[in-house]
Amino acid sequence: MQLIIPTEVQRRIDNLKDQDLYIHLEMTTGAYAAHFDSSKHPAANFITNAIIRFSHGSISGNGPFRVGLKMEQGWIYSEGLTHFEESEAERLILAGHDSQGKLVVSLQLSRQPF
Amino acid sequence: MERHILVVLPHPDDEAFGLSGTLAKHIKNGSQVTYACLTLGEMGRNMGNPIIASRITLPSIRKKELQDSCDAIGIQDLRMLGFHDKTIEFEDQDLLDSRIDAIIKEVNPSLIFTFYPGYSVHPDHDATGAAVVRTVGRIPKEQRPPVYCLAFAKNLEEGIGQPNVFNDVREFLPQKVQSILAHRSQFQVAELLDEVDYTSKEIVDRFGTERFWIYPFD
Numbered sequence: 139m140q141l142i143i144p145t146e147v148q149r150r151i152d153n154l155k156d157q158d159l160y161i162h163l164e165m166t167t168g169a170y171a172a173h174f175d176s177s178k179h180p181a182a183n184f185i186t187n188a189i190i191r192f193s194h195g196s197i198s199g200n201g202p203f204r205v206g207l208k209m210e211q212g213w214i215y216s217e218g219l220t221h222f223e224e225s226e227a228e229r230l231i232l233a234g235h236d237s238q239g240k241l242v243v244s245l246q247l248s249r250q251p252f
Numbered sequence: 253m254e255r256h257i258l259v260v261l262p263h264p265d266d267e268a269f270g271l272s273g274t275l276a277k278h279i280k281n282g283s284q285v286t287y288a289c290l291t292l293g294e295m296g297r298n299m300g301n302p303i304i305a306s307r308i309t310l311p312s313i314r315k316k317e318l319q320d321s322c323d324a325i326g327i328q329d330l331r332m333l334g335f336h337d338k339t340i341e342f343e344d345q346d347l348l349d350s351r352i353d354a355i356i357k358e359v360n361p362s363l364i365f366t367f368y369p370g371y372s373v374h375p376d377h378d379a380t381g382a383a384v385v386r387t388v389g390r391i392p393k394e395q396r397p398p399v400y401c402l403a404f405a406k407n408l409e410e411g412i413g414q415p416n417v418f419n420d421v422r423e424f425l426p427q428k429v430q431s432i433l434a435h436r437s438q439f440q441v442a443e444l445l446d447e448v449d450y451t452s453k454e455i456v457d458r459f460g461t462e463r464f465w466i467y468p469f470d
Binding site for chain 1: 295297298299300301302303306307308338373374375376406
């Protein structure tokens with residue numbers, strides 16, 4: 139994973155619009171959050187290989203970044219993104235890592251199932 | 253000597269801190285070990301520090317780490333069952349139990365290791381332990397192998413009391429440390445990164461004893 143280059147991510151978003159895509163969207167505090175610190179509220183969610191289609195999408199912010207994807211009937215939104223996978227030309231692979239390198243959020247789009 | 257040990261845990265790395273020394277000890281004494289690892293830990297949030305993995309590459313990286321850890325311990329038979337990380341508690345119980353039961357019937361273990369259901373913090377740990385206990389509980393009492401459980405919840409003492417088994421694994425700290433280090437995307441243990449003094453008080457206190465609760469079936 140590399141630090142996000144917004145123009146590179148925007149190019150990938152544009153390449154994926156107006157078509158059926160598989161999405162992986164995730165956010166997590168980690169399963170051990172409350173075990174290590176009882177003041178923390180552990181929470182996580184993920185959805186893998188749901189099919190979505192967006193007509194308009196962009197990346198914004200100065201880092202960490204946000205991505206919004208406009209669908210016919212709603213939105214996909216993700217905040218806290220720091221890294222992308224540069225070697226993935228056909229897929230959009232985005233993640234946000236905290237200061238220890240732990241994954242906090244991820245947004246992935248692909249024409250094939252994950 | 254244990255003839256055949258079956259280990260049932262949900263994630264690559266679950267064996268490293270609490271069990272690897274005990275397994276290395278049994279293997280040295282001639283035991284066969286089958287390790288059934290339910291998932292590839294593909295939803296883990298540790299990606300290495302510096303980052304060496306991504307959501308895409310994590311499953312294959314953790315698979316290799318698990319194989320390296322098993323090699324370090326000397327485990328002869330590793331099975332990866334292909335369930336999905338974080339989903340064990342929601343998985344079809346009949347399917348889960350039948351996969352575990354098939355391995356028990358095949359290898360006929362004299363001892364089983366898993367997590368203590370309800371006292372192992374991660375939902376996958378608790379659900380894996382529960383599946384093992386359900387499955388073993390169906391075996392007639394006189395044929396039932398003992399189930400030794402790992403546990404690390406905060407309320408252990410009031411819930412399940414003191415551990416029944418304490419294993420001195422000081423002699424097997426090199427294998428244990430190699431098992432921990434094999435999971436390099438998951439653990440960065442500062443005191444293990446340089447030359448390790450296996451006799452130092454800090455290392456012995458932290459890693460030298462492994463403890464288990466024997467599951468009370470009746």
